[in-house]
Amino acid sequence: MRLTTKGRFAVTAMMDLALHDRKIGDPVSLMSICERQNISISYMEQLFSRLRRHGLISSVRGPGGGYHLARPMPKISVIDIIYAVDEHLDATLCGGGENCHNQTRCITHDLWYALNQQMLNYLRSVSLGDLVAQYANRQGGVLPPLASPARRGRNFRNAAPKRKPEGARDAA
Amino acid sequence: MRLTTKGRFAVTAMMDLALHDRKIGDPVSLMSICERQNISISYMEQLFSRLRRHGLISSVRGPGGGYHLARPMPKISVIDIIYAVDEHLDATLCGGGENCHNQTRCITHDLWYALNQQMLNYLRSVSLGDLVAQYANRQGGVLPPLASPARRGRNFRNAAPKRKPEGARDAA
């Protein structure tokens, strides 16, 4: 399935966005998301670009700009997010085709196919709304405060992390 | 979860072994497996080494040697095989610890953890016996013939594949 930090970051950022995108006409800047979640801005820009092109978020340019969810939270599933940034989470291990062994399906084809369906179904069954609800529940029903726009110093790029390996690189 | 060709090859080879390991005292040589499944022998040796160290197979050295399943098929689950060759299919994306975000668990921790449990449970629920039964069923209940030991020419190494990319590299 290929779950990497890309997918992880994307989901994390979308959750952060969902948690802070509570007033219309008041978009959430990428910088604020990255600071909260400790992710490189430049890297995240690429992921958000894809999320936008896949219609999961909408953007507002110019000062005070940022992002909105393009759909209500329950209408965005985790699979949508991962697929947007990772693309080729191809159904089977054989790349969709059934040419795994010479020109025929390999003897384990069904296994991988079934496994993949399991994962996809699960990820499809979980929406951003579910994640947010679960998070809120864990926090005792308290959502994080809405930060004021807050002007920052210039050269915001490169402001971010230098996150070390810190254990896992990919996973799931 | 990190499903790569390593895990795929390992399961495939184990299935092949299971299908041909039907007489005790008549081990299945790696070469025969690799020829049938079209896998590089030298590569497979490494995987089988790990399978053996994990107690899934036993080996017989010397001419006429080869491998046996170390346990009855129903007692070997797919997760055992994948774990043997891939190791670190760490439970959470945070590498087991909960230090994904600074020193606390990240807001998506539960998601990845749950997803991982899904996959592990599935793979744990499928045994080699299941795969073989399924395969036999698909073949109309006919198991492949037991090939005679068959002496081959020397320099059997490098005899194998040159398998091209052929589509997918990793997956699931």
Place this chain on the structure above:
DNA sequence: CGCAAACCCTACTAAAACACTATGAATTAG
């Protein structure tokens, strides 16, 4: 107007992982 905050885009890169290959040693049947 013009500055700067934000989004947008593309190309580049160090490091890791992957998928092998190569080589040789140890074991043992015939």
Place this chain on the structure above:
DNA sequence: CTAATTCATAGTGTTTTAGTAGGGTTTGCG
């Protein structure tokens, strides 16, 4: 003894990952 086989370890080319770098474009605001 010879050769078939397993066992072990080191090396290697390619791909992917996880970013950086460095611009550009839009637009609110003074």
